[in-house]
Amino acid sequence: MASATDQNQKPAIPELEGFSISRPPFLGYGLIASSVFGSVALLIYFGAWAATDRIENRALASDNATEIQDGEWWEDGLIFACPLH
């Protein structure tokens, strides 16, 4: 039975002459970078908010609300990274 890929058929060399994409995909890079930065910023903002709450709750629980409580390393890191907290 004959088939679509008969043995006597040869692959054509693709016609690429003159085809090039010289300009880097700045728009694509920019959009993906903005999503990455936006998502990381969002995580830092909410993470820092959560960290602040946790530290305050511990302070309240220890009946020493005025004393500055030490945070865990990740809590301190998030608060340090977030300019809004």
Add this chain to the structure above:
Amino acid sequence: MTNPAYWLDRKFGLRNHTIAHYAWVIVAIAGVVQMVGAAIRMAFGVLVDPLVESFGWTPGSIGIAYALMSIVTALASPIAGYLGNRFGARKTMAVGTALFFIGMMWTSQTSAIWELYVAYGTVFGIAQALLLVPVVPAVAAWFRRHLGLGTGIMMVSWSLGPALVVQVLAVLFETVGWSSAFVIVGVVGTGILAFVLIYFRNTPEDANRIAYGTLTNDKPLVTEGSVFVSTQKEFQRFVYKTNAFWNLINIHFLGCVGHAVILVGIIPMAINKGVGPLTAAGVLTTISVISVSTRFITPILSDKFSAKTVMFLSFFGQGVGVFLLFTADSALDFYVFAVLWSIPYGGEGTAFPVVNRQYFGHFPIGTTYGWQLLGAGLGMALGGAIPGLVFDITGTYAWAIGLSAAFSLAGAVGIALLEPTRHQLIPAWPEMEAGPIGATAPEENRTLSPEAGD
């Protein structure tokens, strides 16, 4: 003897389509692979309580296994796509099946949390990528035209499969316990996958057939040999240089964050407004059921018209639709939301194979699609974390709803910035030099006449 499929063709009055084509067997196999491959991921919620009861682990520590699995699957997706291109989807899925079996058996014997992370989070995560990524480009290879129809039918299994498997797993967990349930699902699932892979073929040429929608004057495409390998590398470099490649990863990420927030958060949101747990669960079921219709129709519309326009409407609708949740206070409000929102949501991710075809032609899209699923997987992981995190901090879901809308609408903006889909962005994929397929094709494969083009 008359092929019953031809009888069905006549019965349904099909003129430009036929049921008598092996492409539909490939679509059915893809549906089964999607169903089995995604089963345990979808059923993770059922697994949490038994593990808490058996080992005393916290839900949070068990949830890390799910997050790990999502991230591992996402990171492994481009590699899985590349392997599918390079070695064929069948071999790649066979390795995925073996890892699926190992992951399931190991998870069933887990006694320490680190084992859960390795067995479920890592082994199963890689298995899932190897099973789910290469199968979609393989289906695309079986459709010279009408890819939207094939994709639409395949995508229906994404909704129906997990809905079915979740019920089966829930019964098994209840009757034989979680460990035996994993063994049973592992053995049965592996058996099913091994069986269907016997009938799976990477390309029509592998099966000595022609692709669905091939016209009699079409030449066969190059699918193997040195020209295939070298051209694939060269074309992939072209693809990397297009804005669409990067933007589509970004769009899939944004869309998945947008709907993951809702899919994970809708039940707690409803309960928070005083809706009963069972009624709240019905909201999610409604979304799953109604979205099946647009999962099916969106790729077909994308194929017929412009995938870019259809995707934009889906993302825009998904983003705007969640505003209904700001005022939802009763069960009726949530069900109205479920009905309206599931229409655009169903179409959010299903047009990707079609838009890839419109931009990149018949170029094997395994690696490209794998990158897009990397974006989707990371989006699902981030979106899944948002509702709980935001509620814990603010005591309300308003922020989560707003963020869901913002991500979906940002995705719509990304789509608006995509290139028009009228022309391919890279050269046409090479064909064989010999005469048109119609001259050599087996009679039963000649599904369309030249006049029946799309």
